[in-house]
Amino acid sequence: MAKKATPGTRKTPANTLTRGHKKKARTRRQLLDAALRIYAHAGVGDLALNTLAEEAGVSNGTVYNYFRSREEVLEAVGLELAVQLSEQILTVSEAVDSGAERLSIAVRTFMNKARTDPDWTRALITVVRYAEGMRSALATYLRADLQAGRRQGDFHYAHEEMAMSMVISATLGAMNLLVEDGEVEHADRIAAEMVLQALGVPAGEAGRIAGLPLPGEGG
Amino acid sequence: MAKKATPGTRKTPANTLTRGHKKKARTRRQLLDAALRIYAHAGVGDLALNTLAEEAGVSNGTVYNYFRSREEVLEAVGLELAVQLSEQILTVSEAVDSGAERLSIAVRTFMNKARTDPDWTRALITVVRYAEGMRSALATYLRADLQAGRRQGDFHYAHEEMAMSMVISATLGAMNLLVEDGEVEHADRIAAEMVLQALGVPAGEAGRIAGLPLPGEGG
Amino acid sequence: MAKKATPGTRKTPANTLTRGHKKKARTRRQLLDAALRIYAHAGVGDLALNTLAEEAGVSNGTVYNYFRSREEVLEAVGLELAVQLSEQILTVSEAVDSGAERLSIAVRTFMNKARTDPDWTRALITVVRYAEGMRSALATYLRADLQAGRRQGDFHYAHEEMAMSMVISATLGAMNLLVEDGEVEHADRIAAEMVLQALGVPAGEAGRIAGLPLPGEGG
Amino acid sequence: MAKKATPGTRKTPANTLTRGHKKKARTRRQLLDAALRIYAHAGVGDLALNTLAEEAGVSNGTVYNYFRSREEVLEAVGLELAVQLSEQILTVSEAVDSGAERLSIAVRTFMNKARTDPDWTRALITVVRYAEGMRSALATYLRADLQAGRRQGDFHYAHEEMAMSMVISATLGAMNLLVEDGEVEHADRIAAEMVLQALGVPAGEAGRIAGLPLPGEGG
C-alpha cells in the first residue's frame, strides 16, 4: 500500500509497555485525552475521528470499539470534561459555608486553572459552546451557592436563571481572555469581584471576599 | 492579495463595474442575508455553500462570483453582522452623555433585540463564537462607554480588558438564555442592572439607571 | 496524495464526444447501464458505488448528483429494468386475445431474451431476487393473462397467487438454466409448454400453442 | 448422515484431534445453527461474523478456529443445509415406487416444511440463491424420481435439465410465497398438482396423486 508513515500500527518499538493488560481502559483514556488536546487547538467541528485516532496513536477503526459514532465521542468527551470539572469544584471550598465565598473560590479556581492549564480551558470553552448540556452541569454546582448566598443576605438577584447564565458566561469570558490574550495580574480576584458585585454584593465586601486566601494556599 | 479585479469582495476598484452593479449588489446581499438565516438555525459548521446558494436562490457556482472561498463568505458575513451591530448601537443613546446610562441602554437594546429577533441574535452569537474578531468590533463601541463611566465616577473596575470581556460575555450569555430558554420578565433591565453592578455601580443606582425609559420608548 | 491509478477521471481521450450538451441525461444512462453490467456479473451486494462510478466512467461523487443514496441507486436500477421489461412484454402479443397464447408468447419471448442477452437476463434475475417489488411488476402483466386464460376455459388453477408465483419462478428458473448452463434446443417452446401444462392446459394443446410462430417471426 | 468425523474444516488429517473433539463439534454446530438463524432473517450479505459469533455465543476470534474465512463459513452453511435437506427427502417416500408419487410427496413435504418452519425455509431459499451448487444437491434427488416417473409412463418432458430446473424453481417459488405472503389453504397439494401437470401428468391424475395421504399422516 506504500503508506508513508503508518504511525500507530504494528512496530511501535517505543511503547511496548503500553501493550500490557489493562489495554481497554488505557486506550479509552488515550482517546479522551487526545480529544481534549484536539479541542484545545481546534474547534468541535475539526474533531475528525481519523485525526483523533492518529493523535491517540491507534488506528482508525479502533475508535469504534469505544464509541458507536462520532456523536458519542463528543458526548463522552463532554462528560469526561464535566467529571474533571466536578473534581475541580468539589475539591475546593468543602469547608466553606458562605455562598458568596464559595462562589468566589469557584470563580478564582477556574481562573487559575485557565492560567495554568490553557489547553484544558480551551477544551472546556469549546465543549460548553457545543454541548448546551455542559452548562447544566455547571449550573448544578452553581445554583446551590447562589441560593445559599441569597439566604445569607449576600446576594440580591432578580432572576436566578439570569444570574446563573451571567455568572457562567462572565467567568468563561474571563477565562477565555486569559487564555487568548495572555497574562493579567490578579485576574482571579478581579473576576471574582466583578461576579460578586454583579450579584449585588457591595464593592467593599466583594473586594474583601475576593481577596481571601484560597483554601490550600497556605495563608 | 494583489489580485487585479477582486470583483465581489471588498474594495470594488472603481474602474470595473460602474455599470450593472445594481444586480450584483443585490445578489451579494441575497447571499449575505441567506447566510444569516442559516446561521440562525444551524452552526457555522453547517453553512454549506450548496445550502447557502439554494437559500439565496442562486446556483451554487454563482457564489464563487462573489466570494473566492467559503472562508471569505464567513468573513463577509461577520463583517456584515458587525455593520448591522453598529447600526443597532449608534442609533440608540446618541443624546446620552452618561457612560453608565449609555451602557445600560446598549445592554437593554441588545436584550430587546434578542427578544424580538431571535434569528438575528442566534446568528450574532454564532458569529461571535466563530470569529474572535467580532468581539473587537463590539469592544470598540464598548470601550468609550466604559471609560466615560469611569471618568464620571460611576464605574470602578480594576482592568479594562477584563471588564469589557465580562460585559460582552455576560450580555451575550443573557441574550442566549432569552433566545434558547424563552421569555423572562424585564430581562433587559435585569441584565443591565447586573452588568452595571459588576462594574461597581451600587445596587440602588444600578437599579435606577437600568429602569430609565429607553430613548424612543415614549416616556 | 500519491494515488496510483485514478482510473476514470480526466484523460479519457476517446469519449470526448460525450462532452456534449445533454450531459445530464447521458450520465444518468451511463450509470444505469453500468449498474446493469455489474448486476450481470456480480450480485447486488457487490454493487459498490465506487465500482459503479468507475464502470460508468465518472467520478465517485458524481453518482450522488443522480441518486441520494446507494439505496436509491438500487431502486432506480430496478425501475429501469422494470421499464425495459414492460417494453419487452408490451411490444409482443398486442394483437393476441387468447390468454394462453399471450402467456406462451411472453414466456418464449423471455426465454429468447435469455439466449440473446444473457447480461440483461442475469441482471433481471439478480434484481428480482433482491427487490421483491420487481415480482409485483411482473405479476401485474401476468395476472391479466392468467385471468383471460381461465375465462376462456384454457387455464384451470386452484389459487391465482400460487399460479403466478409458480409461473414466474419457473420461467426465471428456466432462463437461469439457459444463461448459466448454455444452449438448449427449443428451450423457449419447452418452457412455454411446461408452464401451460402446469396451468391445466392438456399436453397436446399446450404443445400446439407453444409451437405457434411468434408474432413478428414471419411465418 | 455419515457425518460424525469431519469436525474441523474439510479433511481432518486424522492424526490431530482424536481427543476433546466433543466440545469442538458442539461449538461448530452452534456456529452453523446461528448462521441458519441469521440467514432466515437477513440476506447472505448481512451475515457478519461479528453477528454470527454473538448469535452463537462465542467471541469473534473463535470463529476462526473453525473456519478459515468468511467464505468458508458460507460454504459450510450451504453444506449443512444440504445435509438437512437430504434428511427431509430421504425420510419420506421410502416405500413408494411411483416416481410421480415420490415427487408429489417431496413437493408437499417441502411445502409443509415451509409452513411449519419458515426460518429454515428462508435460510434454504437464501442459500439456494447464493450457492448455485445447492441446486445440484437438490437435483441429485430429483433426477431419480423424474426418470422413474418417465419410465413408468407418467411424466412426459422434452428436456430433463429444463424439467428439473423448473420443478425446483417452481417449488421454491411456492415455498417463498407461503413464507412471505402467509397461509394458503392446501398449498402443498396445489403446488404438487401444478408440478405434476407441468411434467405432463393429466389434470385428473395429477389431482389424484397430489391428494393421496402423505406417508405417516395416518390415513
Next chain:
DNA sequence: CATGAATGAGACTTCATTCAT
C-alpha cells in the same frame, strides 16, 4: 482453544471548488 482489542482496507457520503456552456 478462547478471547476480544486492534487493525486497516474499503464502502458510503458530503461538499468546497472548478469549468464548460
Next chain:
DNA sequence: TATGAATGAAGTCTCATTCAT
C-alpha cells in the same frame, strides 16, 4: 455573470481478519 454537472479530497463507519494474552 449565471448555471449546474463534475470532481475528488476528506470524513464517517463497517467488518473480515490478526494476534497477544
